[in-house]
Structures are given as C-alpha cells and as structure tokens.
Amino acid sequence: MSEPTLEFENLKLAxxxxxxxxxxxxxxxxxIQPGEAYGLVGESGCxxxxxxxxxxxxxxxxxxxxxxxxxxxxRDVLSLKKNELRDLRANTVSMVYQDPSQALNPTxxxxxxxxxxxxxMGVDKHEALKRSxxxxxxxxxxxxxxxxxxxxxxxxxxMQQRVVIAMALACDPKLLILDEPxxxxxxxVEAEVLDLIRNIRTEYGTSVxxxxxxxxxxxxxxxxxxxxxxxxxxxxxxxxxxxxxxxHPYTIGLLKCLPTHGLRKDAQRLSTIPGFLPSxxxxxxxxxxxxxxxxxxxxxxxxxxxxxxxxxxxxxxxxAEKVAGSPGENEIAGVPVEINRKIKPILELVxxxxxxxxxxxxxxxxxxxxxxxxxxxxxGLVGESGSGKTTLAHTLLGLxxxxxxGKILCDGKELLPGRRRRTLEQIRAIQIVFQNPDSALxxxxxxxxxxxxTLKHLARVAPEEIDSRLxxxxxxxxxxxxxxDMRPGQLSGGLKQRVAIARAYAGQPRVMVCDEPTSSLDVxxxxxxxxxxxxxxxxxxxxxxxxxHDLRVVRYLSDRIAVLYLGRIMEVGPAERVFDxxxxxxxxxxxxxVTSTTSTTTSRIKLEGEIxxxxxxxxxxxxxxxxxxxxxxxxxxTVEPPLTTTPDGGxxxxxxxxxxxxxxx
Amino acid sequence: xxxxxKPIAKTPSQEMRSQLxxxxxxxxxxxGVAFWAxxxxxxxxxxNRDPAEQNLIKKWTHPFTDGFVxxxxxxxRDVLSRAIYGAxxxMFIAPAATILGVVxxxxxxxxxxxxGRVVDDILSRIIEALISLPVxxxxxxxxxxxxxxxxxxxxxxxxxxxxLIARTVRAAVLAERNxxxxxxxxxxxxxxxxxxxVEILPNIFGPIIVEFTVRLGYAVFTMAGLSxxxxxxxxxxxxxxxxxFDERTSLLSNVWWPSIIPAIALASLVVSINLIADAIQGVxxx
Numbered sequence: 006m007s008e009p010t011l012e013f014e015n016l017k018l019a020x021x022x023x024x025x026x027x028x029x030x031x032x033x034x035x036x037i038q039p040g041e042a043y044g045l046v047g048e049s050g051c052x053x054x055x056x057x058x059x060x061x062x063x064x065x066x067x068x069x070x071x072x073x074x075x076x077x078x079x080r081d082v083l084s085l086k087k088n089e090l091r092d093l094r095a096n097t098v099s100m101v102y103q104d105p106s107q108a109l110n111p112t113x114x115x116x117x118x119x120x121x122x123x124x125x126m127g128v129d130k131h132e133a134l135k136r137s138x139x140x141x142x143x144x145x146x147x148x149x150x151x152x153x154x155x156x157x158x159x160x161x162x163x164m165q166q167r168v169v170i171a172m173a174l175a176c177d178p179k180l181l182i183l184d185e186p187x188x189x190x191x192x193x194v195e196a197e198v199l200d201l202i203r204n205i206r207t208e209y210g211t212s213v214x215x216x217x218x219x220x221x222x223x224x225x226x227x228x229x230x231x232x233x234x235x236x237x238x239x240x241x242x243x244x245x246x247x248x249x250x251x252x253h254p255y256t257i258g259l260l261k262c263l264p265t266h267g268l269r270k271d272a273q274r275l276s277t278i279p280g281f282l283p284s285x286x287x288x289x290x291x292x293x294x295x296x297x298x299x300x301x302x303x304x305x306x307x308x309x310x311x312x313x314x315x316x317x318x319x320x321x322x323x324x325a326e327k328v329a330g331s332p333g334e335n336e337i338a339g340v341p342v343e344i345n346r347k348i349k350p351i352l353e354l355v356x357x358x359x360x361x362x363x364x365x366x367x368x369x370x371x372x373x374x375x376x377x378x379x380x381x382x383x384x385g386l387v388g389e390s391g392s393g394k395t396t397l398a399h400t401l402l403g404l405x406x407x408x409x410x411g412k413i414l415c416d417g418k419e420l421l422p423g424r425r426r427r428t429l430e431q432i433r434a435i436q437i438v439f440q441n442p443d444s445a446l447x448x449x450x451x452x453x454x455x456x457x458x459t460l461k462h463l464a465r466v467a468p469e470e471i472d473s474r475l476x477x478x479x480x481x482x483x484x485x486x487x488x489x490d491m492r493p494g495q496l497s498g499g500l501k502q503r504v505a506i507a508r509a510y511a512g513q514p515r516v517m518v519c520d521e522p523t524s525s526l527d528v529x530x531x532x533x534x535x536x537x538x539x540x541x542x543x544x545x546x547x548x549x550x551x552x553x554h555d556l557r558v559v560r561y562l563s564d565r566i567a568v569l570y571l572g573r574i575m576e577v578g579p580a581e582r583v584f585d586x587x588x589x590x591x592x593x594x595x596x597x598x599v600t601s602t603t604s605t606t607t608s609r610i611k612l613e614g615e616i617x618x619x620x621x622x623x624x625x626x627x628x629x630x631x632x633x634x635x636x637x638x639x640x641x642x643t644v645e646p647p648l649t650t651t652p653d654g655g656x657x658x659x660x661x662x663x664x665x666x667x668x669x670x
Numbered sequence: 671x672x673x674x675x676k677p678i679a680k681t682p683s684q685e686m687r688s689q690l691x692x693x694x695x696x697x698x699x700x701x702g703v704a705f706w707a708x709x710x711x712x713x714x715x716x717x718n719r720d721p722a723e724q725n726l727i728k729k730w731t732h733p734f735t736d737g738f739v740x741x742x743x744x745x746x747r748d749v750l751s752r753a754i755y756g757a758x759x760x761m762f763i764a765p766a767a768t769i770l771g772v773v774x775x776x777x778x779x780x781x782x783x784x785x786g787r788v789v790d791d792i793l794s795r796i797i798e799a800l801i802s803l804p805v806x807x808x809x810x811x812x813x814x815x816x817x818x819x820x821x822x823x824x825x826x827x828x829x830x831x832x833x834l835i836a837r838t839v840r841a842a843v844l845a846e847r848n849x850x851x852x853x854x855x856x857x858x859x860x861x862x863x864x865x866x867x868v869e870i871l872p873n874i875f876g877p878i879i880v881e882f883t884v885r886l887g888y889a890v891f892t893m894a895g896l897s898x899x900x901x902x903x904x905x906x907x908x909x910x911x912x913x914x915f916d917e918r919t920s921l922l923s924n925v926w927w928p929s930i931i932p933a934i935a936l937a938s939l940v941v942s943i944n945l946i947a948d949a950i951q952g953v954x955x956x
Contacts, residue, residue: 439854
C-alpha cells in the first residue's frame with residue numbers, strides 16, 4: 006500500500022490549564038490513504054477539532070504534545086521548522102472552517118482574497134487571476150467576475166463557503182481538512198456544498214479529513230469513519246459498516262439518539278445516552294466510555310480495551326460480540342395522544358403580517374399568515390433561514406408589534422400587538438424556549454432565582470407556595486435540588502436548556518414557542534430534551550409552536566406542519582402527509598436535501614439559485630423562481646396561487662392540483 | 671438521572687477574583703493606593719511633623735539634613751509631612767467625584783442603551799455636546815461662578831465624567847440587550863426599570879469597574895490640575911497640585927525637592943490606580 010496522506014500515531018495532546026495538563030487526545034491513531042475521505046465524528050468536547058488542528062500544527066499556545074507523531078505526506082508535522090511548516094501549509098494541506106463569514110476578510114473583495122491564495126505560491130498576478138476564475142467555475146460559481154467583485158457580506162452563506170473551498174483548492178492540496186463545513190447552513194445549501202465536496206473528490210482525488218457532529222452528513226461523504234470519544238478512537242471502519250452495523254456501545258447510542266426517518270413521538274421515545282462526557286483531562290485509566298455504558302462490567306473498569314477486528318470494523322470494546330448480538334435494547338414506546346380539533350383552537354392567527362423598514366424601504370417579513378393551534382398539539386414550522394419563522398414567533402409573542410389588519414386570538418380573546426399592551430395574563434399564556442440557553446439565561450443569577458422570579462412575578466404564586474412550586478417545576482424538567490444554587494455557567498448545555506424550559510413552564514403557559522430548542526445541543530442531549538418536551542406536553546396539555554431547521558426533529562415532535570417561504574404559508578397539513586406527500590414542491594425540495602445515516606444520498610431535487618430577498622419578492626407565486634415543478638406557460642410567474650383547502654383539512658398554495666403533487670417514492 | 675450536581679466551572683465572578691489575586695500589577699497597584707489611603711485617613715501614623723509648621727531659618731534644608739528626610743520648602747516646612755498630608759484632599763475628592771460620575775453615567779447609559787430610539791438619539795446628542803467642552807474651562811467657569819468649595823469640585827468633575835461613562839455603559843448595554851434573557855424578562859411582564867437595573871446591570875459590572883478605575887486616575891489629575899491653578903484648595907494647604915505651583919520657582923535656584931516630591935507622590939498615586947485599571951481590564955476582556 007502506498008504511503009498514507011495523513012497519519013496520526015498514538016498522539017497524546019494536552020492543554021495546560023492553570024499549570025496542570027488536561028489531556029484532550031489520549032492516544033489517537035488513524036491513517037488517511039491518498040484519495041480517501043475520512044470522517045471523524047463524536048460529540049462536542051471529544052477532541053475532533055483539536056485533532057484537525059494538530060494535523061497542521063495550528064494549536065493554541067497552551068497545547069502540549071505529550072507523545073506520538075503526526076505525519077502529513079510523509080513529513081513529521083510536529084518537528085518541522087517554522088518555514089518548512091509554512092511551506093507545508095501553503096502547498097500540501099488546506100483547511101475549511103465552520104463559519105465562512107469569519108474565514109473571509111470582510112473588508113477585502115472576494116477577488117483579491119482569492120488571487121492572494123495563488124500569489125503566495127509564487128504565481129504571477131495575471132496567471133493568478135486566470136486561475137482564480139477557473140477555480141470559481143470548479144466550485145460551481147456561474148459568474149466568477151461578478152462574485153470576485155463583491156465583498157464577502159454581499160454573498161450568501163452557501164456562496165461564501167464555496168469561495169472558501171475554492172481558496173482551499175488553490176494549492177491543489179493533498180489533504181483537505183473540513184471542520185464542520187455545513188453546520189449553520191440551511192439544508193438546501195448544505196446539500197449543495199456536500200455535492201460540491203463530492204465532485205471535488207472525484208475530480209482532484211484529494212484526501213479529505215471531514216469533521217462533523219452530524220452523523221448523516223459524514224455518512225454521505227466519507228469512505229471511512231472514526232468515532233472519537235473523550236479523546237480516544239473507540240470504533241473505526243468503512244462508513245457503511247460503522248453506520249449500518251455499529252459495534253461500539255457509544256456509536257450505537259449516538260445513532261439511536263437520532264430521530265430516524267418517520268419516527269414519531271407517540272410511537273417511540275428516543276433513546277439517550279445516560280450520564281455526561283467526562284470533563285477535559287479527567288482521569289480515565291480504563292475504557293473511556295465505562296461510566297455511560299450499559300454493558301460495562303468489572304473487566305471494563307480494570308483492563309484497557311485494545312483494538313479488535315470485527316468484520317471490517319475495528320472496535321475498542323471488551324464486549325463487542327455481546328453488544329452486536331443484543332437486540333435493539335429497551336425501545337420504549339411513546340404514548341399516543343388524541344388531539345381534539347373539534348373544539349375551538351387555543352391560538353388563532355388570522356392574516357398576520359409583519360413589515361420592517363430599512364433604509365427608507367419597507368418589506369414584509371411575514372405576510373398574511375393564518376394558522377391555528379389546538380390544545381396539546383404541536384405545530385411544526387419549517388423553512389429555510391430568512392423564511393420568517395422566527396419573525397412570526399416573535400410577532401406572536403408580542404416582541405414586536407404585528408401590522409394592523411391581522412388578528413391574533415388566544416382562547417378566543419384578541420391579543421393586542423406588542424407585549425406592552427397585553428395584560429400579564431396574556432403575556433403568561435404564550436412563552437418561549439430559545440435556541441441558545443447561554444443567551445436565554447441571565448448568567449449572574451442562580452437557577453433558583455431565575456425560576457422563583459418567574460413564579461412570583463409572572464405566575465403570581467403566593468409566597469408560601471413558591472417553594473413547593475419551584476420544586477415541582479425543577480422535578481418536571483428532571484433537575485435536582487442540587488442544581489438550584491448553581492449559575493448557568495456551571496451547568497452543561499443540556500442542563501441549561503432544561504432550566505430554560507423550566508422557566509418557560511413556570512408560568513403555566515397555554516402555548517409554548519420552541520425556537521430551535523435543540524440546535525445548539527449534541528445529539529444525545531437533543532434526544533433527552535425532545536423526550537422531555539414530549540412528556541411535559543402530554544402532562545400539561547400545552548400547545549407547541551416548534552421551529553427547527555432539522556426536519557427529522559420537526560417530524561418527530563409535530564402533529565401538524567406549516568411550511569413557510571419568504572414569509573408566506575406554502576402549505577399546512579398533518580405531519581405524515583406533509584412529509585410523505587402529496588406535498589408542495591418547496592417541501593419536496595427541502596425533504597430531498599436531508600441526508601440520512603441509513604443510506605447514502607440518491608438523486609436529489611436541486612433548488613436553483615438563492616432565496617430571493619423579501620425586499621423585492623418575485624411576482625406571482627413567490628417560489629416560481631426556484632420551483633422544480635414550475636408549470637409551462639406563465640401562470641406561475643404572474644398569478645399568485647390562492648391557499649386551497651386540502652382533503653385532510655390543511656391548506657396548499659400551488660397551481661398544481663393537489664392529487665398531482667409529488668410524494669415520497 | 672442527572673445526578674451529577676458538581677459544578678463544572680466556577681462562576682464568572684469567582685473566576686475573575688481568583689485571576690485578579692494572581693495578577694502582580696493588581697497587587698502592586700493596590701499597595702500604592704492603600705498606602706495613600708492610609709496617608710489620607712491617618713497621616714499622623716506615618717509622620718509626626720506638622721505640615722504647616724514654619725521655620726524660616728531652616729528654609730530649603732537639603733534632604734537627609736537636620737532630621738528632615740526630604741528637606742524643607744521656602745517657608746522651612748517639612749516636605750515629607752506635606753507630601754503625606756497632601757493626599758487628604760485628593761483622596762477624598764477624586765473618589766467622591768468619580769462615584770458621582772459613575773452613578774449618573776450608569777443610569778444614563780442604561781436608559782440610552784435599553785430604551786434606544788428617540789431617547790437614545792436625544793441623550794446621545796446632548797452627551798456629544800458635553801464631551802466636546804474642555805474640562806478645565808468648564809471647571810474654571812463653574813468654580814468662578816459658584817462657591818469654590820469641595821462640593822462644587824466634586825460636582826463639576828462628576829458632571830464632566832458622567833457623559834464619558836454613559837457612552838461606555840451604553841455600548842455594554844447594547845451588547846446585552848440582544849441576549850435572549852432580556853427577551854425572557856420582557857416576556858415575564860417585567861417593566862423596563864427592572865430589566866435595566868436588576869437583569870442587565872449585574873452583567874455589565876465588569877466594564878463599569880474598569881471605567882471607574884480609569885476615571886479615578888483622571889479625576890486625581892483633574893483635581894491636581896485645578897488646585898495647581900489655584901482652585902479648590904486654600905493657600906498654604908499641603909495639597910500636591912497647590913504645592914507644586916507654590917514651589918515651582920525654587921527649581922530655578924536648584925532646589926528641586928519641594929516641588930518634585932509632591933509631583934512624584936501624585937504620579938505614584940495615578941500610576942497605582944492605572945495599574946489596577948489595567949489588571950481589571952485584562953481580566954474583564956478575557
């Protein structure tokens with residue numbers, strides 16, 4: 006076999022924190038062959054990014070290599086001199102980071118930035134310009150001249166990431182390191198970027214180190230996968246094998262946490278991985294996963310598991326055979342809930358619009374949205390970023406005032422636009438759980454203070470009852486008394502989100518808006534939070550307006566789904582119908598962009614172009630500019646389709662008759 | 671299930687405290703300020719000569735002669751005693767003025783940053799106008815028109831510092847205002863005063879403390895400057911600014927100590943305060 010492009014040899018690496026070494030990588034070994042794509046997966050804090058940075062020796066100042074070696078294209082990265090290292094980074098390896106808007110210099114036009122990546126290799130200006138244009142064509146940018154003349158902020162996230170990838174390809178690298186390259190992008194854009202990476206691999210034959218917490222993305226890109234846990238690889242093998250016949254309990258746990266295709270809350274609870282990731286540098290002399298493993302026994306606590314081959318995968322587990330042989334353990338069935346839609350809905354939105362003014366222009370972020378929400382029901386709200394999901398939620402909450410002409414009814418009573426004009430009772434009726442608990446909790450306050458204040462001020466609980474209510478709320482979100490006196494900064498992400506949920510629930514709201522409540526969490530934590538939300542809904546009969554860009558999560562929790570595009574409702578219907586069809590062409594495209602851990606991507610519906618600006622929405626059907634099912638003739642571009650009622654009681658905005666719309670094949 | 675109730679990290683304020691206590695600049699600065707604070711509160715503990723006691727026969731005695739460690743001035747007064755007693759006025763007026771400026775500035779900044787819109791526009795323009803006025807000129811004008819006592823000096827310095835502090839606080843509030851906990855408080859039906867003073871204020875203590883220490887240094891300077899040109903202190907007072915003014919002519923006769931010693935005293939106080947400010951800034955910015 007030829008020499009591997011990148012090779013880690015038992016790398017041990019620590020960060021110095023106040024004089025003590027905290028081990029982050031506890032002996033990582035793997036190799037990437039030329040032309041191979043290697044995926045490194047694991048939850049946050051397990052050392053994925055540290056491994057990537059170690060490959061190009063771009064480590065923080067407090068990092069110390071304890072032992073081991075990293076070889077890139079045959080050279081020992083860790084012992085190179087400064088100028089050799091610079092040479093290696095310029096010519097042999099390239100890196101693409103998570104956030105393209107931070108990877109590009111905001112004050113320099115795209116052209117000069119791109120040209121620079123050629124001139125550093127000694128190419129002359131004229132030639133560099135020519136090559137820049139060529140490489141932009143390679144990353145499927147149709148009009149390089151226009152793009153090169155723009156500033157980064159004038160490009161969409163997907164375009165920015167293409168430019169970054171183009172810059173990375175400039176030196177024709179032997180190894181391309183991608184650190185969460187699609188996290189933070191919309192599913193449709195993510196799918197495009199993944200296509201691009203796949204094309205590059207076939208065309209250039211570049212080796213790829215792909216780092217992601219998103220298992221299905223890794224599945225769709227990589228040949229080989231390594232599962233990292235607490236700084237140690239616990240399983241390695243071909244992508245297909247690892248995902249289809251996972252052997253290590255951790256890998257199995259991760260895969261099971263995901264709401265897989267079609268899974269619903271009333272059918273099955275999501276599995277979780279109990280416990281927490283060990284803290285950085287914790288003393289882990291034996292199997293690193295032992296504390297969270299249901300198979301662990303005395304051997305696991307005393308003997309370090311060595312690599313063992315099982316089929317085509319290797320795994321570090323004493324009980325691999327037993328794990329593989331055990332049936333799908335304890336899948337807990339969900340509890341079906343009957344939702345009565347014959348009574349009046351809790352919440353009704355009638356023709357709600359919201360416009361913003363910017364630079365003398367006004368535009369509608371949300372236009373004529375009518376929705377209803379029944380007791381105990383979850384309404385999923387989906388759409389790309391910029392579709393007005395969050396604006397709609399904030400308008401509903403009264404964080405900004407809705408335009409005149411629409412109506413928001415809660416329990417049959419009209420809510421005035423803007424929270425300042427609502428009564429305390431009305432404010433209390435609709436609460437929110439935000440995406441990022443770090444931002445949603447006041448970091449100077451203890452958990453006790455945060456919740457007590459809401460109980461006292463919003464829920465108007467009598468002083469003598471506050472203590473018992475506090476305890477019941479805390480117990481409902483599965484926190485303990487020990488958490489009460491902690492500040493948010495002392496809690497992990499999942500626990501913080503539980504506190505945020507407890508706060509929202511403290512006022513006993515009728516409607517809860519969940520704005521991407523699990524997007525900033527790891528999958529195992531996400532599963533626990535989704536279970537919690539489902540349980541609490543069943544016990545309190547609260548209605549949820551659930552916003553998420555992750556369609557599988559939406560499907561798991563939602564009873565009905567509303568699809569938003571450019572602030573307009575495209576369709577509303579029962580979750581099964583919206584997902585399985587017949588569905589709106591936009592929904593169809595969104596769904597086809599979703600990657601899966603169970604299969605590699607087949608053909609996918611591509612959305613052409615960018616989401617149009619709401620400043621100047623397209624004429625006729627707003628989706629016609631990107632619609633793959635646009636009708637012949639000009640009806641789509643001239644006449645806005647009306648919202649028609651579907652047989653299942655939903656609505657649909659499309660000129661194509663309902664029966665002829667696409668469904669899942 | 672979530673039985674792990676051990677905190678995973680220190681709270682931000684605990685973390686800041688432990689970092690500050692390890693910082694050498696912070697300790698050194700505090701040592702300097704503490705020394706001058708003791709001088710201001712109990713100068714008798716450090717020197718036993720009366721700073722006002724004149725002895726014209728012994729005028730301009732060199733340092734380390736006749737028991738005068740730092741020599742005497744043009745009236746034969748002990749330079750060391752005067753330097754120590756000179757801390758009294760400044761160590762009272764400068765902090766008082768700074769506290770006044772911070773209190774007013776924080777309130778203004780919170781209102782501007784949180785309420786925004788028209789309130790912010792109007793207050794911002796007023797503040798910009800105030801900032802453009804030269805400090806010493808306004809102070810001179812106020813001290814000439816009003817009674818030139820301590821209260822006026824404190825009021826003038828505080829009034830001139832408040833807009834600067836307000837701007838810093840406003841910027842800090844703008845960053846906080848976009849965080850979701852503010853939304854959460856609003857959706858709990860809290861009124862603006864509660865959101866500003868109970869929710870947001872504790873989160874911007876860091877920049878406020880930095881601003882306080884930096885302004886304290888400036889206040890010491892401003893106060894010394896005013897007394898140098900003859901305002902705020904009585905003739906013959908051991909105040910540093912005034913002493914430097916009174917004794918500056920003797921520099922021409924090669925008698926440096928009566929003016930340079932109080933200048934060094936003044937500098938040591940300002941440097942100490944700035945060391946503290948630097949250390950705190952470093953910790954807050956992290």
